[in-house]
Every structure is written in C-alpha cells, then in structure tokens.
Amino acid sequence: MRSIGIIGGGQLGRMTIEESRKYLAHIEVLTPDYPSPASELADAVHIGPLDDYEGVLEFAEELDVISYEIEGVSVEALRELERRGALVMPAAGILAAIRDKSLQKEVLRKAGLPGARFALVEGDAAPEALAAAGAALGGFPLMQKARTGGYDGRGVALLSGPHDERALRCPSYLEERVDFEKELAVVVARSPDGSFAAYPCVEMLFDPRANLCDSVLAPARITAVQRARAAELARACVEALCEESLRSGSPASGLGGVFGVELFLDRSGEILVNEIAPRPHNSGHLSIEACESSQFDQYLRVLLGLPLGSTELLRPAMMVNLFAEPGGAGAKAGTGGQALGGEPVYLGLEEALAIPGVALHLYGKREARPFRKMGHLTALGSTVEEAIERAEAARNCIRIGLR
C-alpha cells in the first residue's frame, strides 16, 4: 500500500485516518497544531505551517502520495513536488484553481457552468474599487467575498454599498446575491483513470446566528430531475477544474480526489454552482453511516489507487454539526465578557445516543471556542422525516460547554 501524507491536522484528516486502518494504510500528517484531531491518530506527525514551501517539500520526501484536507496549503510547494515527479492528489493545479475563489468562478464560468455573476475588486477593496466592481454588476446590495481563506462564514460580507463598514479590506470580488430556495451539495469522488462516483445530493441547512452550516439532510427534498442535474453539474465542475489543472501544467496522475460541490437551488428551480472544496466535505459526513462507502473511504481508495466504492444511500439521514456554545462558561471574567477558549465539556451524550439510529463523532479538539465545530452526529431514519426528528432530538440533548 502507498504511504500517504496529508497536509492539515483537522477532523477531515482524523476521520480519514479512522477509516484507513482496514487498508493498513500508513498516514503521516503535517500540521501547525499539536495536539490536533488528526495528529493524535496519525502514524507520524510533522509540525509546521501548511503554507511553508520548504516545510511541505520536506514533509513529502518519504511519502508515496501527498494530499491535503484544507485549502491553505502552499501551492508552489505542491507544484515543485509535481515537477520532481511526486504524486500530488488532488493536483496542485486543482488546488490553485480552487483556492483563489475568483479564479475558481472564472474557470467554472468559462466551462459554461451556471453560477452567480461576479466582478473582481481592485487592490484591497477601497470604496472606489468596490463602487467600480459594483457598477459592473448593476449595483448594490452585493456579497463581497475574500479571494482566499474564506471558510465557515468567514471572509464573506453583505455590502449595502461601496462605503459599507462591513467591507473586507483584502483581495476580493463582488458577487450577486442568489435568491435561493435551498442550499445543496454533492460530494463526488474522481480517480485519475477518469472514473467518477457521486453521492446523493444533500440539503445544507444553515444556522442564521453564526452563518454556519448547521445540518445536512440526505436525500435533498428536491425533484428527481433536480437531483440528476445537481450530480451532472458537480461532475462537470470537477472536470472543468481537472482541465484547468492540466492547462496549468499539473500531471493527469493527480486528477483524483474527493470534492464537495456546493450548489444553490434558486426560486425558479434552477441549480447554480456556488463553490467547490477539493477534499472530503462537511456535507458528506453522513456518508459514514448512511452510504455503502463513506466519503473518507472513497478518499482513501483514490489515494491508494483502489477502485471507487458504491455511493448508494442505505437510509435517509441527517447530520448535525456540534458547535461549542457561544459565550456561556467561556465568557471569562476580565475579558469584558468576550468569550475565550476553554477545555470542552460534553453534556447530554448519553441521552442523544439513546435515540435509535444516532451515531456520534467527536473530533478531540483540546480547546473549545464559541461556535467551534467540535464534532457531529448523524441520525438514520426509515424516512427523511424520521431522520430529521431523531437528529433534532439528539441535537437538543447535547451541549458542549467550556470549562
């Protein structure tokens, strides 16, 4: 079996390692944080920043395949590894085309994929630059998005005009707001040999308090035609990124991986592409219990050069992210009420696990901070309604406080 290097030390790496033992895979991680969810289970841990050129090259030296579970990786280092003949999966050219979200949107637009209109903002988004970009889109309100580094509600602002105080002062672009009915996602796996597997389209449900994806429902409550269209778009997105990667000089051997493709269902019933992650995705966590082969199993199959598994949904399912509580015990004296981190305290797990069909996944993060994702739960049901009911009941049992 190939030895695997994963750049990043979070829960995606952790769940990948959990799934890897059955294949006798050897997995090392590069992470700036120790301990971290993945570092506790890895066969070896390298401590260092993810975007350090030399550090990434050094990490990769003895490993057969290099991958990443987070976007903030040095693309230049991955490109250099490819020049040296190393196997990088997904290829550096895919990460490059995803990491800069405006480039990602450009690649998808050129491939004819439907998505919200957008316009680049010059420089670090001074009001004049915002005004110019906004005019190109027909005026405000518009979404402003950071070109890189946005994640879980960070790096996004809704601007009422070019002088809006919420504006991000960084390289960014403006995007039309999509008046959407639902947010959807399709996780797909691709092997370098061109084979594809798409998981059933899921529905992403958001918590308005924190602008965080709160829960995920499978299958999405949309029509069969819409489901097929979502899967088709997801595949086309990944193919477009693969073509861009080849154009940028990355080899075809790296055109594999697991991708989370986020979509909008708009009010007219059309499906638009939102954005793509080149890694296992929060919207695919429920595949651990609900599908024949989980997204982490698929990821390992791709990295190890094994054939893709079946993505068949065994039962309707709902996944709920478990966040540390806002404030609460974490709002410590002397901080002006501002919440700091603390050791996590898990309450109500027994009650939640007493509900039939409920599975729990804790990530082992040593520090809880308000709204930090500390784990997730998945409830299976014989119907979507039963899955929702069980997941909501389980969610209501659990509190993650701070000591």
Add this chain to the structure above:
Amino acid sequence: MRSIGIIGGGQLGRMTIEESRKYLAHIEVLTPDYPSPASELADAVHIGPLDDYEGVLEFAEELDVISYEIEGVSVEALRELERRGALVMPAAGILAAIRDKSLQKEVLRKAGLPGARFALVEGDAAPEALAAAGAALGGFPLMQKARTGGYDGRGVALLSGPHDERALRCPSYLEERVDFEKELAVVVARSPDGSFAAYPCVEMLFDPRANLCDSVLAPARITAVQRARAAELARACVEALCEESLRSGSPASGLGGVFGVELFLDRSGEILVNEIAPRPHNSGHLSIEACESSQFDQYLRVLLGLPLGSTELLRPAMMVNLFAEPGGAGAKAGTGGQALGGEPVYLGLEEALAIPGVALHLYGKREARPFRKMGHLTALGSTVEEAIERAEAARNCIRIGLR
C-alpha cells in the same frame, strides 16, 4: 469518558479501537505479542501474558474499565480486581462460566436451554475415561471437546471409540453430534442496567478443509419464527451466564458486554445452543457495514456506560474470512514441506474492491501462516442472493500468499 483496558491484542481489539476514536475513548491493551493487530492502534501497550495474575493486576491499575477480547485470560486476576472494586466487563464470573466449556454447558443445561447432551471425561482422557463418558451418552461416535482453549477448529475431535487415536489428552468432555441443518449465530449486547440488543440471526458457513468458519450470511435463511427463537435463546443464554456470575460472587456492575451465541438448527427445525463467546464475534463482523450500530460500537457503548445502539440490518450482507493460503510459497525448503509463516502478500484486492458494495478489513498481522485469519470482507446486496454473489466474486479475487 472512561479509560478502557482490553486484554488481548488481536483483530477484535483492533476493530474496537478503530471504532472508538469517535468517542475519544482512551484504550490500552495487554498483549503477549508486539506488534499485533490491536497494539499498533492502542493508546498504550503493555506486553505480557494474558494469563499472568500479577501482570493483569498491574495492567488494570490506572484504567476505569477492564475487558478482554479473548478467553484465555486469568480469571483469578479478574476476580481479584472485582474484589478491589474495579469494573470488569464482562464480569469475571461470566468468563469463568464460559471459559470452561463443560461448566458453560452445565449452566445452560440447568437454565433449561436446549443443547447437545454431554458427559465429562475424567482426568486427561485416558481410553477408560473416554469409554465411561461415552457409555453415559449411549456410545460412540461422539465429539470430544477440550474444556478450555478450543478455538477455530482446535480443541475438537470426532471420536469413533474410546481408543481413537485422534483423542485429545487433556481435560475434556464428550458431546453428542448434532445432525444439524445449519449453524446459526446471534450477537447480543447487554448493558449492566439490563438492557439488551440482539443483532439479526446470521448463518455461519464452514470450510470443510480447515473446519473454520468461512463466511457468514445475514439474515439467516430460516423462518421468522426460527429467527425469533434464535434471538430469544441467545438472550436467555446470556441471562443464565449473568445469574451464574452473580452466584459466583461477581458484581452486577460487570454484567455487560457483547456476546456471540452460536446455535444449531437441527433437522427437525429445532434450535439448539452450541457455545457462547463473551466478546465481539466473527459472526458479527458484517455489522460494521450492514447494521446501524456495529458490534464494536455496541461493545464500546457498553464499556463506556453509554446506551445501546440500534442493531437494525440496513442491507442483506455476507462476510467472508480471508485466510492465508495453505502451503504455497510458505512451504519452505528444509522443513519437509511443512508450512511455516512468512510476510503476507495481498493479491487481488483491487479487483475485489471494484465489486459494488464490497468492503475490506485487513488486520495487519505481520506473519501469515496457512489458514491464519488475516482479514475479512463484507459485501452488501439488495437481496441475500446479491450479497452472496458479490462476496463470492470478491473472495475469488483475493489471495493472501506468504513472501
């Protein structure tokens, strides 16, 4: 979460640890062999014999709950731990009543559970002793079974008479041969609070070459009445063992665990009890993919004091044990053709994993020996027939040779 000590370092411990990470469980193992399947993944490894009184006491010192994944553990040490107030699960009294198979049969007989008639053999089974025991059962042929240590076809002999050369010279008993139609098994989980969960009854299929359980099919192809009867008997067996454990002085707090209850379906359609294992069982491996909560998940739930999970079967499934090949490259020169161990070589995994619904579990044993269990595969299907077809196809792809 409680810290767990597991005595034994084999694949059952390994798969338990694989499943445990989502609960952030801390698991240490005591094993005579290092490396071994479980020791490679455990949070800490203690090297020592399983039946060493002092060694087991020392192992248990800092741990919240002590369990075992193999029967050859020092019962005396477990009893001493219970006297000291430690939590042993399943209780020492349960292991004592299972480890000596003739005591096990006696406990089940007294509880009125149906099983093959048996008679103890005096001493180490000299021909006169065999003759006396045989007479009590109405004459040969009879099965002779070692009172302790039998496993996977070892410790069992079919005797044509008291002078049969195949007789085992050890403490043993004779048992009537059951003219069975099928071998069945039910895995059950019990919590110390008395709650029970039974997995669907499965069918165990044997390879006559090695007298090894070769594959397992779920659900068993029997009537609904027989299925219900099998579950009822399995539960009654565990209850009888729990009562015996209490009588022997073990505390009620240790009356939990996962148990594999092997059964016979005889030619008249009656179900008889064969024997019981106080641990996750080969017949329950398919629960990893096929059931809502796997037998390893249940085991962890019991050890951690969490409620039992759902044992619902999501899909028909067939599990196939993967043994190292007999002889072959392992029959080394100068050994008179006798097969020795060697480094395992796994062939055909890619072909097997290309079959839809097939999952692979390798145990990471460093040495392959003929007929040694090196892993298993599980195939899900939309019908039992499809599961069988896929499992057989996958089995035919894989060879485990010796380097």
